[in-house]
Amino acid sequence: MPDDDIDRARRRFLQTTGAGATLILAGCSAFDSDSDETPTDTQEETNPSESETDDPPESPSGQVEQLDAYPRVKIASVSELSTGDVIEFEYPLQEQSNFLTRLGEQAWDGVGPDGDIVAFNAMCTHAGCSVSGSVEPEDSRAGPCPCHYTSFDLSKGGLVNMGQATSDLPQIDLEVDGGDIYATYVEGLVWGYHNNLRTGTPIEAAQSN
Ligand code: FES
Structure with missing residues:
Protein backbone atom coordinates (compact mmCIF):
# COMPACT_ATOMS: atom_id res chain seq x y z
CA MET A 1 0.00 0.00 0.00
CA PRO A 2 1.37 3.46 -0.79
CA ASP A 3 2.53 5.56 2.18
CA ASP A 4 -0.28 8.14 1.70
CA ASP A 5 -2.91 5.42 1.84
CA ILE A 6 -1.33 3.94 5.00
CA ASP A 7 -1.40 7.36 6.76
CA ARG A 8 -5.07 7.94 5.83
CA ALA A 9 -5.96 4.48 7.18
CA ARG A 10 -4.15 5.19 10.50
CA ARG A 11 -5.93 8.55 10.95
CA ARG A 12 -9.35 6.96 10.29
CA PHE A 13 -8.62 4.19 12.84
CA LEU A 14 -7.54 6.65 15.53
CA GLN A 15 -10.60 8.86 14.95
CA THR A 16 -12.93 5.86 15.21
CA THR A 17 -11.40 4.33 18.37
CA GLY A 18 -11.16 7.78 20.05
CA ALA A 19 -14.90 8.37 19.63
CA GLY A 20 -15.65 4.90 20.99
CA ALA A 21 -13.54 5.52 24.09
CA THR A 22 -15.41 8.78 24.73
CA LEU A 23 -18.73 6.97 24.61
CA ILE A 24 -17.50 4.24 26.98
CA LEU A 25 -16.21 6.81 29.51
CA ALA A 26 -19.50 8.72 29.38
CA GLY A 27 -21.39 5.54 30.07
CA CYS A 28 -19.18 4.62 33.05
CA SER A 29 -19.66 8.03 34.68
CA ALA A 30 -23.36 7.24 35.25
CA PHE A 31 -22.40 4.61 37.84
CA ASP A 32 -20.50 4.72 41.10
CA SER A 33 -17.45 2.58 40.52
CA ASP A 34 -17.27 1.73 44.28
CA SER A 35 -20.88 0.48 44.52
CA ASP A 36 -22.88 -2.40 43.14
CA GLU A 37 -26.12 -0.35 43.39
CA THR A 38 -27.92 0.70 40.27
CA PRO A 39 -30.02 3.91 40.28
CA THR A 40 -33.15 1.74 40.51
CA ASP A 41 -31.82 0.03 43.66
CA THR A 42 -31.34 3.41 45.36
CA GLN A 43 -34.85 4.62 44.49
CA GLU A 44 -36.40 1.48 45.92
CA GLU A 45 -34.53 1.85 49.23
CA THR A 46 -35.55 5.48 49.77
CA ASN A 47 -39.15 5.33 48.55
CA PRO A 48 -41.20 6.17 51.70
CA SER A 49 -44.43 4.88 50.21
CA GLU A 50 -43.03 1.34 50.36
CA SER A 51 -41.31 1.54 53.74
CA GLU A 52 -43.96 3.38 55.81
CA THR A 53 -47.57 2.57 56.63
CA ASP A 54 -50.44 4.36 58.38
CA ASP A 55 -51.52 1.24 60.22
CA PRO A 56 -51.10 1.58 63.99
CA PRO A 57 -49.13 -1.05 65.86
CA GLU A 58 -51.11 -4.00 67.15
CA SER A 59 -51.84 -4.43 70.83
CA PRO A 60 -49.37 -6.54 72.84
CA SER A 61 -51.87 -9.39 72.82
CA GLY A 62 -52.21 -9.21 69.05
CA GLN A 63 -55.98 -9.56 69.52
CA VAL A 64 -56.91 -6.33 67.76
CA GLU A 65 -60.24 -6.05 66.06
CA GLN A 66 -61.30 -2.90 64.36
CA LEU A 67 -63.96 -1.14 62.36
CA ASP A 68 -63.26 0.61 59.08
CA ALA A 69 -66.03 3.16 59.67
CA TYR A 70 -68.61 4.11 62.29
CA PRO A 71 -71.62 1.78 62.14
CA ARG A 72 -75.23 2.97 62.17
S1 FES B 1 -62.35 11.13 86.45
FE1 FES B 1 -61.64 12.90 87.41
S2 FES B 1 -63.31 14.26 87.33
FE2 FES B 1 -64.02 12.49 86.37
Missing part, protein backbone atom coordinates in the same frame (compact mmCIF):
# COMPACT_ATOMS: atom_id res chain seq x y z
CA VAL A 73 -76.82 1.32 65.20
CA LYS A 74 -80.41 1.68 66.42
CA ILE A 75 -80.58 2.82 70.05
CA ALA A 76 -84.24 3.58 70.77
CA SER A 77 -87.51 4.90 69.35
CA VAL A 78 -88.58 8.52 69.74
CA SER A 79 -92.11 7.50 70.77
CA GLU A 80 -90.79 5.37 73.65
CA LEU A 81 -88.48 8.04 75.05
CA SER A 82 -89.94 10.43 77.62
CA THR A 83 -88.31 13.56 78.97
CA GLY A 84 -85.87 12.58 81.71
CA ASP A 85 -85.32 9.02 80.46
CA VAL A 86 -81.72 7.75 80.31
CA ILE A 87 -80.75 4.73 78.20
CA GLU A 88 -77.25 3.26 78.38
CA PHE A 89 -75.70 1.62 75.34
CA GLU A 90 -72.32 0.53 73.98
CA TYR A 91 -71.03 2.10 70.77
CA PRO A 92 -69.09 1.64 68.50
CA LEU A 93 -67.12 -1.02 70.39
CA GLN A 94 -68.05 -3.21 73.31
CA GLU A 95 -67.21 -1.57 76.66
CA GLN A 96 -67.40 1.91 75.15
CA SER A 97 -70.33 2.92 77.31
CA ASN A 98 -72.64 5.80 76.38
CA PHE A 99 -75.97 7.21 77.45
CA LEU A 100 -78.93 8.60 75.51
CA THR A 101 -81.32 11.02 77.16
CA ARG A 102 -84.18 13.42 76.46
CA LEU A 103 -83.53 16.76 78.13
CA GLY A 104 -86.81 18.60 77.61
CA GLU A 105 -84.92 21.60 76.18
CA GLN A 106 -83.35 22.12 72.78
CA ALA A 107 -79.71 21.05 72.74
CA TRP A 108 -76.72 21.38 70.44
CA ASP A 109 -77.02 18.62 67.83
CA GLY A 110 -80.16 17.38 69.54
CA VAL A 111 -82.56 15.30 67.44
CA GLY A 112 -86.26 14.48 67.60
CA PRO A 113 -89.25 16.82 67.16
CA ASP A 114 -87.98 19.17 69.89
CA GLY A 115 -84.26 18.78 69.23
CA ASP A 116 -83.79 17.66 72.83
CA ILE A 117 -82.57 14.07 72.41
CA VAL A 118 -78.80 13.73 72.85
CA ALA A 119 -76.23 11.03 73.56
CA PHE A 120 -72.71 11.11 74.98
CA ASN A 121 -69.89 8.78 75.81
CA ALA A 122 -69.98 8.11 79.53
CA MET A 123 -66.23 8.06 80.22
CA CYS A 124 -65.21 11.23 82.04
CA THR A 125 -62.53 13.01 80.02
CA HIS A 126 -60.44 13.69 83.11
CA ALA A 127 -59.43 10.17 84.11
CA GLY A 128 -62.02 7.82 82.67
CA CYS A 129 -64.50 7.31 85.51
CA SER A 130 -68.06 6.70 84.32
CA VAL A 131 -70.60 9.50 84.67
CA SER A 132 -73.52 7.35 83.50
CA GLY A 133 -74.80 7.06 87.09
CA SER A 134 -74.88 10.82 87.54
CA VAL A 135 -76.84 11.96 84.47
CA GLU A 136 -79.39 14.62 85.44
CA PRO A 137 -81.56 15.36 82.35
CA GLU A 138 -83.71 17.90 84.19
CA ASP A 139 -80.57 20.00 84.70
CA SER A 140 -79.07 19.09 81.28
CA ARG A 141 -76.06 17.82 83.20
CA ALA A 142 -73.85 14.78 83.60
CA GLY A 143 -71.96 14.83 86.88
CA PRO A 144 -70.52 15.63 89.25
CA CYS A 145 -68.22 12.78 88.25
CA PRO A 146 -67.87 10.38 91.19
CA CYS A 147 -64.06 10.58 91.04
CA HIS A 148 -63.12 14.27 90.97
CA TYR A 149 -66.46 16.09 90.55
CA THR A 150 -66.31 17.34 86.97
CA SER A 151 -69.75 18.07 85.49
CA PHE A 152 -70.68 18.46 81.84
CA ASP A 153 -73.43 20.50 80.13
CA LEU A 154 -75.48 18.13 77.95
CA SER A 155 -77.30 20.96 76.17
CA LYS A 156 -74.01 22.47 74.97
CA GLY A 157 -72.19 19.55 73.43
CA GLY A 158 -70.85 18.15 76.72
CA LEU A 159 -69.04 21.36 77.67
CA VAL A 160 -67.17 21.21 81.00
CA ASN A 161 -69.22 23.14 83.59
CA MET A 162 -66.79 22.73 86.44
CA GLY A 163 -64.13 20.33 87.68
CA GLN A 164 -60.77 19.02 86.61
CA ALA A 165 -61.57 17.75 83.11
CA THR A 166 -60.41 20.02 80.28
CA SER A 167 -62.16 18.32 77.35
CA ASP A 168 -65.84 18.13 76.48
CA LEU A 169 -67.66 14.85 76.87
CA PRO A 170 -67.61 13.16 73.42
CA GLN A 171 -71.06 13.57 71.87
CA ILE A 172 -72.61 10.75 69.86
CA ASP A 173 -74.10 11.88 66.54
CA LEU A 174 -77.72 10.74 66.27
CA GLU A 175 -80.07 10.38 63.35
CA VAL A 176 -83.84 9.83 63.40
CA ASP A 177 -85.21 7.61 60.66
CA GLY A 178 -88.81 6.42 60.67
CA GLY A 179 -89.18 7.25 64.36
CA ASP A 180 -86.09 5.26 65.34
CA ILE A 181 -82.95 6.84 66.79
CA TYR A 182 -79.62 5.67 65.41
CA ALA A 183 -76.06 6.33 66.62
CA THR A 184 -73.86 7.19 63.65
CA TYR A 185 -70.62 8.77 64.90
CA VAL A 186 -68.58 9.84 67.95
CA GLU A 187 -67.46 13.47 68.11
CA GLY A 188 -64.05 13.42 69.74
CA LEU A 189 -61.83 10.78 71.24
CA VAL A 190 -63.16 8.42 73.89
CA TRP A 191 -61.03 8.54 77.04
CA GLY A 192 -58.31 5.90 76.98
CA TYR A 193 -58.47 5.27 73.22
CA HIS A 194 -56.01 6.32 70.52
CA ASN A 195 -58.68 5.52 67.96
CA ASN A 196 -62.37 5.01 68.81
CA LEU A 197 -62.66 2.23 66.23
CA ARG A 198 -59.73 0.09 67.31
CA THR A 199 -58.60 -2.25 70.03
CA GLY A 200 -61.92 -3.79 70.89
CA THR A 201 -64.82 -5.83 69.61
CA PRO A 202 -67.26 -4.00 67.32
CA ILE A 203 -70.67 -3.67 68.95
CA GLU A 204 -72.39 -5.05 65.84
CA ALA A 205 -70.53 -8.32 66.37
CA ALA A 206 -71.76 -8.39 69.96
CA GLN A 207 -75.36 -7.82 68.87
CA SER A 208 -75.23 -10.66 66.36
CA ASN A 209 -74.08 -13.17 69.01
Whole structure:
Protein backbone atom coordinates (compact mmCIF):
# COMPACT_ATOMS: atom_id res chain seq x y z
CA MET A 1 0.00 0.00 0.00
CA PRO A 2 1.37 3.46 -0.79
CA ASP A 3 2.53 5.56 2.18
CA ASP A 4 -0.28 8.14 1.70
CA ASP A 5 -2.91 5.42 1.84
CA ILE A 6 -1.33 3.94 5.00
CA ASP A 7 -1.40 7.36 6.76
CA ARG A 8 -5.07 7.94 5.83
CA ALA A 9 -5.96 4.48 7.18
CA ARG A 10 -4.15 5.19 10.50
CA ARG A 11 -5.93 8.55 10.95
CA ARG A 12 -9.35 6.96 10.29
CA PHE A 13 -8.62 4.19 12.84
CA LEU A 14 -7.54 6.65 15.53
CA GLN A 15 -10.60 8.86 14.95
CA THR A 16 -12.93 5.86 15.21
CA THR A 17 -11.40 4.33 18.37
CA GLY A 18 -11.16 7.78 20.05
CA ALA A 19 -14.90 8.37 19.63
CA GLY A 20 -15.65 4.90 20.99
CA ALA A 21 -13.54 5.52 24.09
CA THR A 22 -15.41 8.78 24.73
CA LEU A 23 -18.73 6.97 24.61
CA ILE A 24 -17.50 4.24 26.98
CA LEU A 25 -16.21 6.81 29.51
CA ALA A 26 -19.50 8.72 29.38
CA GLY A 27 -21.39 5.54 30.07
CA CYS A 28 -19.18 4.62 33.05
CA SER A 29 -19.66 8.03 34.68
CA ALA A 30 -23.36 7.24 35.25
CA PHE A 31 -22.40 4.61 37.84
CA ASP A 32 -20.50 4.72 41.10
CA SER A 33 -17.45 2.58 40.52
CA ASP A 34 -17.27 1.73 44.28
CA SER A 35 -20.88 0.48 44.52
CA ASP A 36 -22.88 -2.40 43.14
CA GLU A 37 -26.12 -0.35 43.39
CA THR A 38 -27.92 0.70 40.27
CA PRO A 39 -30.02 3.91 40.28
CA THR A 40 -33.15 1.74 40.51
CA ASP A 41 -31.82 0.03 43.66
CA THR A 42 -31.34 3.41 45.36
CA GLN A 43 -34.85 4.62 44.49
CA GLU A 44 -36.40 1.48 45.92
CA GLU A 45 -34.53 1.85 49.23
CA THR A 46 -35.55 5.48 49.77
CA ASN A 47 -39.15 5.33 48.55
CA PRO A 48 -41.20 6.17 51.70
CA SER A 49 -44.43 4.88 50.21
CA GLU A 50 -43.03 1.34 50.36
CA SER A 51 -41.31 1.54 53.74
CA GLU A 52 -43.96 3.38 55.81
CA THR A 53 -47.57 2.57 56.63
CA ASP A 54 -50.44 4.36 58.38
CA ASP A 55 -51.52 1.24 60.22
CA PRO A 56 -51.10 1.58 63.99
CA PRO A 57 -49.13 -1.05 65.86
CA GLU A 58 -51.11 -4.00 67.15
CA SER A 59 -51.84 -4.43 70.83
CA PRO A 60 -49.37 -6.54 72.84
CA SER A 61 -51.87 -9.39 72.82
CA GLY A 62 -52.21 -9.21 69.05
CA GLN A 63 -55.98 -9.56 69.52
CA VAL A 64 -56.91 -6.33 67.76
CA GLU A 65 -60.24 -6.05 66.06
CA GLN A 66 -61.30 -2.90 64.36
CA LEU A 67 -63.96 -1.14 62.36
CA ASP A 68 -63.26 0.61 59.08
CA ALA A 69 -66.03 3.16 59.67
CA TYR A 70 -68.61 4.11 62.29
CA PRO A 71 -71.62 1.78 62.14
CA ARG A 72 -75.23 2.97 62.17
CA VAL A 73 -76.82 1.32 65.20
CA LYS A 74 -80.41 1.68 66.42
CA ILE A 75 -80.58 2.82 70.05
CA ALA A 76 -84.24 3.58 70.77
CA SER A 77 -87.51 4.90 69.35
CA VAL A 78 -88.58 8.52 69.74
CA SER A 79 -92.11 7.50 70.77
CA GLU A 80 -90.79 5.37 73.65
CA LEU A 81 -88.48 8.04 75.05
CA SER A 82 -89.94 10.43 77.62
CA THR A 83 -88.31 13.56 78.97
CA GLY A 84 -85.87 12.58 81.71
CA ASP A 85 -85.32 9.02 80.46
CA VAL A 86 -81.72 7.75 80.31
CA ILE A 87 -80.75 4.73 78.20
CA GLU A 88 -77.25 3.26 78.38
CA PHE A 89 -75.70 1.62 75.34
CA GLU A 90 -72.32 0.53 73.98
CA TYR A 91 -71.03 2.10 70.77
CA PRO A 92 -69.09 1.64 68.50
CA LEU A 93 -67.12 -1.02 70.39
CA GLN A 94 -68.05 -3.21 73.31
CA GLU A 95 -67.21 -1.57 76.66
CA GLN A 96 -67.40 1.91 75.15
CA SER A 97 -70.33 2.92 77.31
CA ASN A 98 -72.64 5.80 76.38
CA PHE A 99 -75.97 7.21 77.45
CA LEU A 100 -78.93 8.60 75.51
CA THR A 101 -81.32 11.02 77.16
CA ARG A 102 -84.18 13.42 76.46
CA LEU A 103 -83.53 16.76 78.13
CA GLY A 104 -86.81 18.60 77.61
CA GLU A 105 -84.92 21.60 76.18
CA GLN A 106 -83.35 22.12 72.78
CA ALA A 107 -79.71 21.05 72.74
CA TRP A 108 -76.72 21.38 70.44
CA ASP A 109 -77.02 18.62 67.83
CA GLY A 110 -80.16 17.38 69.54
CA VAL A 111 -82.56 15.30 67.44
CA GLY A 112 -86.26 14.48 67.60
CA PRO A 113 -89.25 16.82 67.16
CA ASP A 114 -87.98 19.17 69.89
CA GLY A 115 -84.26 18.78 69.23
CA ASP A 116 -83.79 17.66 72.83
CA ILE A 117 -82.57 14.07 72.41
CA VAL A 118 -78.80 13.73 72.85
CA ALA A 119 -76.23 11.03 73.56
CA PHE A 120 -72.71 11.11 74.98
CA ASN A 121 -69.89 8.78 75.81
CA ALA A 122 -69.98 8.11 79.53
CA MET A 123 -66.23 8.06 80.22
CA CYS A 124 -65.21 11.23 82.04
CA THR A 125 -62.53 13.01 80.02
CA HIS A 126 -60.44 13.69 83.11
CA ALA A 127 -59.43 10.17 84.11
CA GLY A 128 -62.02 7.82 82.67
CA CYS A 129 -64.50 7.31 85.51
CA SER A 130 -68.06 6.70 84.32
CA VAL A 131 -70.60 9.50 84.67
CA SER A 132 -73.52 7.35 83.50
CA GLY A 133 -74.80 7.06 87.09
CA SER A 134 -74.88 10.82 87.54
CA VAL A 135 -76.84 11.96 84.47
CA GLU A 136 -79.39 14.62 85.44
CA PRO A 137 -81.56 15.36 82.35
CA GLU A 138 -83.71 17.90 84.19
CA ASP A 139 -80.57 20.00 84.70
CA SER A 140 -79.07 19.09 81.28
CA ARG A 141 -76.06 17.82 83.20
CA ALA A 142 -73.85 14.78 83.60
CA GLY A 143 -71.96 14.83 86.88
CA PRO A 144 -70.52 15.63 89.25
CA CYS A 145 -68.22 12.78 88.25
CA PRO A 146 -67.87 10.38 91.19
CA CYS A 147 -64.06 10.58 91.04
CA HIS A 148 -63.12 14.27 90.97
CA TYR A 149 -66.46 16.09 90.55
CA THR A 150 -66.31 17.34 86.97
CA SER A 151 -69.75 18.07 85.49
CA PHE A 152 -70.68 18.46 81.84
CA ASP A 153 -73.43 20.50 80.13
CA LEU A 154 -75.48 18.13 77.95
CA SER A 155 -77.30 20.96 76.17
CA LYS A 156 -74.01 22.47 74.97
CA GLY A 157 -72.19 19.55 73.43
CA GLY A 158 -70.85 18.15 76.72
CA LEU A 159 -69.04 21.36 77.67
CA VAL A 160 -67.17 21.21 81.00
CA ASN A 161 -69.22 23.14 83.59
CA MET A 162 -66.79 22.73 86.44
CA GLY A 163 -64.13 20.33 87.68
CA GLN A 164 -60.77 19.02 86.61
CA ALA A 165 -61.57 17.75 83.11
CA THR A 166 -60.41 20.02 80.28
CA SER A 167 -62.16 18.32 77.35
CA ASP A 168 -65.84 18.13 76.48
CA LEU A 169 -67.66 14.85 76.87
CA PRO A 170 -67.61 13.16 73.42
CA GLN A 171 -71.06 13.57 71.87
CA ILE A 172 -72.61 10.75 69.86
CA ASP A 173 -74.10 11.88 66.54
CA LEU A 174 -77.72 10.74 66.27
CA GLU A 175 -80.07 10.38 63.35
CA VAL A 176 -83.84 9.83 63.40
CA ASP A 177 -85.21 7.61 60.66
CA GLY A 178 -88.81 6.42 60.67
CA GLY A 179 -89.18 7.25 64.36
CA ASP A 180 -86.09 5.26 65.34
CA ILE A 181 -82.95 6.84 66.79
CA TYR A 182 -79.62 5.67 65.41
CA ALA A 183 -76.06 6.33 66.62
CA THR A 184 -73.86 7.19 63.65
CA TYR A 185 -70.62 8.77 64.90
CA VAL A 186 -68.58 9.84 67.95
CA GLU A 187 -67.46 13.47 68.11
CA GLY A 188 -64.05 13.42 69.74
CA LEU A 189 -61.83 10.78 71.24
CA VAL A 190 -63.16 8.42 73.89
CA TRP A 191 -61.03 8.54 77.04
CA GLY A 192 -58.31 5.90 76.98
CA TYR A 193 -58.47 5.27 73.22
CA HIS A 194 -56.01 6.32 70.52
CA ASN A 195 -58.68 5.52 67.96
CA ASN A 196 -62.37 5.01 68.81
CA LEU A 197 -62.66 2.23 66.23
CA ARG A 198 -59.73 0.09 67.31
CA THR A 199 -58.60 -2.25 70.03
CA GLY A 200 -61.92 -3.79 70.89
CA THR A 201 -64.82 -5.83 69.61
CA PRO A 202 -67.26 -4.00 67.32
CA ILE A 203 -70.67 -3.67 68.95
CA GLU A 204 -72.39 -5.05 65.84
CA ALA A 205 -70.53 -8.32 66.37
CA ALA A 206 -71.76 -8.39 69.96
CA GLN A 207 -75.36 -7.82 68.87
CA SER A 208 -75.23 -10.66 66.36
CA ASN A 209 -74.08 -13.17 69.01
S1 FES B 1 -62.35 11.13 86.45
FE1 FES B 1 -64.02 12.49 86.37
S2 FES B 1 -63.31 14.26 87.33
FE2 FES B 1 -61.64 12.90 87.41
